[in-house]
Amino acid sequence: xxxxxxxxxxxxxxxxxxxxxxxxxxxxxxxxxxxxxxxxxxxxxxxxxxxxxxxxxxxxxxxxxxxxxxxxxxxxxxxxxxxxxxxxxxxxxxxxxxxxxxxxxxxxxxxxxxxxxxxxxxxxxxxxxxxxxxxxxxxxxxxxxxxxxxxxxxxxxxxxxxxxxxxxxxxxxxxxxxxxxxxxxxxxxxxxxxxxxxxxxxxxxxxxxxxxxxxxxxxxxxxxxxxxxxxxxxxxxxxxxxxxxxxxxxxxxxxxxxxxxxxxxxxxxxxxxxxxxxxxxxxxxxxxxxxxxxxxxxxxxxxxxxxxxxxxxxxxxxxxxxxxxxxxxxxxxxxxxxxxxxxxxxxxxxxxxxxx
Ligand SMILES: *Cc1c(COP(=O)(O)O)cnc(C)c1O
Numbered sequence: 001x002x003x004x005x006x007x008x009x010x011x012x013x014x015x016x017x018x019x020x021x022x023x024x025x026x027x028x029x030x031x032x033x034x035x036x037x038x039x040x041x042x043x044x045x046x047x048x049x050x051x052x053x054x055x056x057x058x059x060x061x062x063x064x065x066x067x068x069x070x071x072x073x074x075x076x077x078x079x080x081x082x083x084x085x086x087x088x089x090x091x092x093x094x095x096x097x098x099x100x101x102x103x104x105x106x107x108x109x110x111x112x113x114x115x116x117x118x119x120x121x122x123x124x125x126x127x128x129x130x131x132x133x134x135x136x137x138x139x140x141x142x143x144x145x146x147x148x149x150x151x152x153x154x155x156x157x158x159x160x161x162x163x164x165x166x167x168x169x170x171x172x173x174x175x176x177x178x179x180x181x182x183x184x185x186x187x188x189x190x191x192x193x194x195x196x197x198x199x200x201x202x203x204x205x206x207x208x209x210x211x212x213x214x215x216x217x218x219x220x221x222x223x224x225x226x227x228x229x230x231x232x233x234x235x236x237x238x239x240x241x242x243x244x245x246x247x248x249x250x251x252x253x254x255x256x257x258x259x260x261x262x263x264x265x266x267x268x269x270x271x272x273x274x275x276x277x278x279x280x281x282x283x284x285x286x287x288x289x290x291x292x293x294x295x296x297x298x299x300x301x302x303x304x305x306x307x308x309x310x311x312x313x314x315x316x317x318x319x320x321x322x323x324x325x326x327x328x329x330x331x332x333x334x335x336x337x338x339x340x341x342x343x344x345x346x347x348x349x350x351x352x353x354x355x356x
Contacts, residue, residue, distance in 0.1 A: 036217065081230075302356075317351035
């Protein structure tokens with residue numbers, strides 16, 4: 001390393017970043033990352049493996065993933081005049097969107113929100129602004145409109161439902177933000193399967209794009225996200241994506257999985273039922289306030305200055321959740337738990353009770 005001067009070799013915004021930290025979950029009941037806890041029946045796995053057998057691993061995959069794209073368009077009822085772009089997870093799509101912007105562009109979202117909006121903006125040297133939500137986690141519309149006026153953001157990200165708060169923002173407030181925006185408004189519907197049909201998918205036109213992923217549905221390991229938007233916008237993004245960004249195993253497997261959408265619908269229903277139970281059980285605990293969620297996780301508030309201690313005590317009992325208290329602001333004293341199987345949820349609740 002003696003020859004290298006990293007300080008001049010890399011961009012200053014890269015040097016200033018801290019890596020996105022993913023906790024080591026080995027051996028834990030894993031309720032930290034909004035994964036679907038259910039797997040497939042053995043029969044389904046065998047049918048899937050038979051399909052994979054014919055995957056031409058020696059060939060590059062279809063660079064446009066045409067079959068999969070057509071299937072996603074049908075399943076998501078995307079009109080013909082709207083195009084889809086597929087990404088290696090919706091994280092990659094966020095990166096593509098931000099990479100396409102001029103230097104010095106401004107990005108707007110809420111605080112708290114999905115951390116990758118800021119992480120990727122920072123890595124590219126863009127100007128990220130997070131407008132604080134109200135205490136009830138609703139959009140602060142006057143503050144959002146003022147920020148739009150002041151920064152003229154090239155992109156506004158709104159997670160709907162929001163992560164990590166779990167709520168759906170007021171539709172009228174979002175409409176006003178769309179009207180005021182001169183740039184793109186990305187409605188990030190990562191949790192759409194759990195949101196009881198709340199969606200902006202019918203609003204995709206002009207500057208409004210809707211982004212979804214198969215990750216939270218139960219295919220997080222495959223890495224597939226997609227975004228719907230006007231052809232002229234999607235065309236620009238295609239120019240900067242890597243040609244084979246969706247590998248052949250992902251293309252084949254997501255197609256196979258979506259042919260068996262009923263399996264996922266059942267799992268989603270079980271997760272939503274678990275969410276209701278968990279919310280009630282959390283709110284029955286002394287000192288805990290759990291917030292309504294339209295996603296597959298629940299944010300809850302612990303007694304003052306106890307969040308990290310409680311998080312650690314739960315972890316000691318073999319259950320990994322997410323400590324969002326260090327993010328501060330509205331998340332002070334808060335922890336986030338993913339809804340798992342009934343057994344996992346009970347294990348978590350037992351661990352929490354004994355930690356209180
Ligand atoms: C999990 C999550 C994503 C990322 O999804 P991937 O497709 O797995 O990259 C995007 N947006 C929000 C709000 C999320 O919570």
